[in-house]
Amino acid sequence: MDIPYTTTPREDTGLYNAKVGIWLFLASEVMLFGALFSSYILLRVGADWWPAPRSILNIPIGTFNTAVLIISSVTVVLAWASLKMNQLSKFKLYQGITILCALIFVGVKSVEYTEKWKHYEIWLNDGSNYSGHIDVNGKHNPFFYTHNKLVSEGVTEITFTKDPHKYGDPLPEKAAGGGEAHAAEAHAHESMVIKTEDIKRLSAFVPAHSTYFAIYFTMTGLHALHVIGGALVMFYLWITAGSWFRSRPEQFTNRIEVSGLFWHFVDLVWIFLFPILYLM
Amino acid sequence: MAATTTAKTHEAHEAHHHEHHDPGFWRSYVFSSDHKVIGIQYGITSLAFLFFGFILIALMRWQLAYPGKAIPFVGGLLEAVLGEVAAGGVMSGNLYNSFGAMHGTIMVFLAIVPLAFAAFGNYVVPLQIGAPDMCFPRINMASYQCFFLGGVVMFASFFVPGGAAQAGWTSYSPLATTIPTDGQTYWLIGMVLLITSSLLGAVNFIATIIQLRAPGMTWMRLPWFVWTQFVTAFILLLAFPPLEAAGLMQLVDKVLGTSFFLPTGLMTAGGAALADVSGGGSPLLWQHLFWFLGHPEVYVLILPAMGIVAEVIANNTRKPIWGYRSLVYSVLAVGFISFIVWAHHMYLTGMGTKISTFFQTTTMIISIPSVIILTCLFISLWGGSIRFNTPMLFALSFLPMFGIGGLTGLPLGFNFSDLLLHDTYYVIAHFHYVVAPGTIFALFAGVYFWYPKITGRKMNETLGQIHFWLSLICMNLVFYPMFKQGVSGMNRRMADGGATYLGVDDVGSGELVGTPQAMIDLNVNISHAAWALGLAQLPFIFNFFWSMFAGRRVENDNPWQATTLEWQTPTPPPHGNFDKEPVVYRGPYEYSVPGAKADFIPQNQPDPA
Ligand code: HEM
Ligand SMILES: [Cu+2]
Secondary structure (H helix, E strand, O other): OOOOOOOOOOOOOOOOHHHHHHHHHHHHHHHHHHHHHHHHHHHHHHOOOOOOHHHOOOHHHHHHHHHHHHHHHHHHHHHHHHHHOOOHHHHHHHHHHHHHHHHHHHHHHHHHHHHHHOOEEEEEOOOOEEEEEEEEOOEEOOOOOEHHHHHHOOOOEEEEEEOOOOOOOOOOOOHHHHHHHHHHHHOOOOEEEEEHHHEEEEEEOOHHHOHHHHHHHHHHHHHHHHHHHHHHHHHHHHHHHHHHHHHOHHHHHHHHHHHHHHHHHHHHHHHHHHHHHHHO | OHHHHHHHHHHHHHHHHOOOOOOHHHHHHHOOOOHHHHHHHHHHHHHHHHHHHHHHHHHHHHHHHOOOOOOOOOHHHHHHHHHHHHHHHOOOHHHHHHHHHHHHHHHHHHHHHHHHHHHHHHHHHHHHHOOOOOOOHHHHHHHHHHHHHHHHHHHHHHHOOOOEOOOOOOOOOOHHHHOOOOHHHHHHHHHHHHHHHHHHHHHHHHHHHHHOOOOOOOHHHOOHHHHHHHHHHHHHHHHHHHHHHHHHHHHHHHHHOOOOOOOOOOOHHHOHHHOOOOOOOOHHHHHHHHHHHHHHHHHHHHHHHHHHHHHHHHHHHOOOOOOHHHHHHHHHHHHHHHHHOHHHHOHHHOOOHHHHHHHHHHHHHHHHHHHHHHHHHHHHHOOOOOOOOHHHHHHHHHHHHHHHHHHOHHHHHOHHHHHHHOOEHHHHHHHHHHHHHHHHHHHHHHHHHHHHHHHOEOOOHHHHHHHHHHHHHHHHHHHHHHHHHHHOOOEOOOOOOOHHHEOEEOOOOOOEEOEOHHHHHHHHHHHHHHHHHHHHOHHHHHHHHHHHHHOOEOOOOOOOOOOOHHHHOOOOOOOOOOOOOOOOOOOOOOEOOOOOOOOEOOOOOOOOO
């Protein structure tokens, strides 16, 4: 006996096996991201301090990436529809565009990430704190420095270049923070030499910086892994399309439908991630 | 009669089988995608982990009974393998904590769940619904491989610097994050692999049950075991991902130094070295995410066991299960409600009386369908001509043992009484009654029951009965005294068996304050009973291997005269299971139907026209 309903739908459920499988898988994915979204809410509600993301993340870039994913979710449907209409070359085109969109998205995201990893916040023992870029031992804009790392490398002083607009942009309601921000703005682009012993804490905008960045990197990182995974599968289907579609058109079209469903889910997650991390 | 026909088709099949080309050793036994082979792989691996988990606790019981004394026989070996934590053959506090955390983790995630769900489910479910295999055989294989890898990672964590995870199977942060061992990182990676494995399995089970039921196998004709597996798969599918998310977050905390679960101000008091931690996280968040899985997980532990018990009881009372529909609706209800009771594990965290009240209410509500299930199974015995064979004995004893476990859960479910009982040996006794003489006995029943289908031979009955009676007695000697210890306030995680809190006479009132010596002395009795319980498994282990070669051959494909489809196949079922697609004509438990020739009518037997 062979396994039935691998390509043709079962009568009473109206579905072929892989479609049931992908919907179930997506249900579990909803729970996975749902848990992260809930954690975001809980952590944010309980936080003493939450930055205004506007001053940290680049909204135009985020919007661009959102548009890229939305375009890809249109082309992924067009690709499937082309197969339904038996137009393999059109399929190739649309699937190609979808994969390209995925690559653009991941590329932009990695630029965003690396920018953050060499952008710093510093807290000094005298209570002041700034955001900006650092030079360590002549290295310009190095990655991932912390106070501990400075100490363990025996660095005695660093050069710190303040941002024109202090990161985090403390909201005016916070009286103490507001004053500081204005002071920081006044000293924009000013470089200063800071002794390691005067530093209380130094952190790039990496996950360990604060709860905001922790959840930002965890959620977008996990999402990016999904984008990469989806792109790999779609790429595999793209290069095997010709022979597969000619020998088993129905099965191949099903595969495209299933991978498309997954891709829509990935897009949908981003539609939620973008506002909560960039805008709110 | 049906049996002889299947025996004939069996012969026909053997002839047919030789025409297939042999897929070779690796493809047949190691990288097989056949659900039966995968079921057996899961079964053997999880039985091995069950044994390993028991060894851990057997060693810990020595430390509890005789704190600070060198462990006889194996103390030297422990020191040689694990080093300083077992210096002089004595179990240090750190080693005790490692063993404790890993005992729980291994028993839950590497022994019981894979045995109850993955092993029995894989082997039996496709057969019972008349399917040739699982929906996605290769995903099924990947599921086992993830599981195996997860097991290897967990096992390896014993040998990394600092030893295995030490913060309990619940891995509460901040403790789990701040204990200086890489073992916790291994634990988290292991968990991510195990969760991935069970997700792949769950998708497969549900899709298979929805899509691959044989013609005529309507939902209400499914053996109840299939229903329990179906609900279990849904629980795994939806409850595990939040733990995966939590695991990833704790992993990030541990590896990248974030503070998801570390509150502000926790670390800075420790010194400058810790100042790079941002704080601002929430330890409660971990507990919520953990128990969001953790509680549904206990139903993952129990539902398949109940399913096995129902199959064995129906077969050995020669009667239909009483209240099949109630059982189906109850198991569905349990599945749903199990998602909204989790915080009854957190009454003592001070999450607020309103929230406590909510979860106390849902906890009481969920006991209703659980009690319905148990009651149906009890009533099924009424008026049956019971065959007291080994599987049936295990299944029968499941009922009162699970009953004790469930009933003692009620005082834990009420906020006011749980505040006293939380984190005491009472909790240990409660859940071990459900899982050890409960689930594990049901699993034994399943092994004895389906063994003939898998091997073509029965396990030895005398050895089976010895195994059963000794296990039943020892289990109760182990876990019953723990209720007493718990009620007297003994904490569940003390490496010295509670000696720290040994009672002293209060000068003012003259009353005893602390744990009475008599309760601490019980540790010795319990430990002896636990080791005896270990010895009581020797007949089983011997029987298990010996019967493969020397057990009595089954006289036909259906040695228990059972109705469900797995018995209507050749023995053992070939690749593809059925020679031709079975057609189902009736419900799963048509035993002793008035007017019928035999006292059982297989599901695939047409009505005599
Ligand atoms: C149906 C009635 C049940 C009720 C009302 C109930 C209630 C509870 C409660 C309130 C706790 C938390 C105790 C505490 O930590 O203070 C608990 C612990 C536990 N229960 Fe149950 N339970 C029931 C059935 C089960 C079943 C069927 C299982 C598993 C097969 C189970 C397994 C566990 C486990 C493993 C723990 C301990 C978790 C830990 O702290 O390590 N329970 N139960
Ligand atoms: Cu619970």
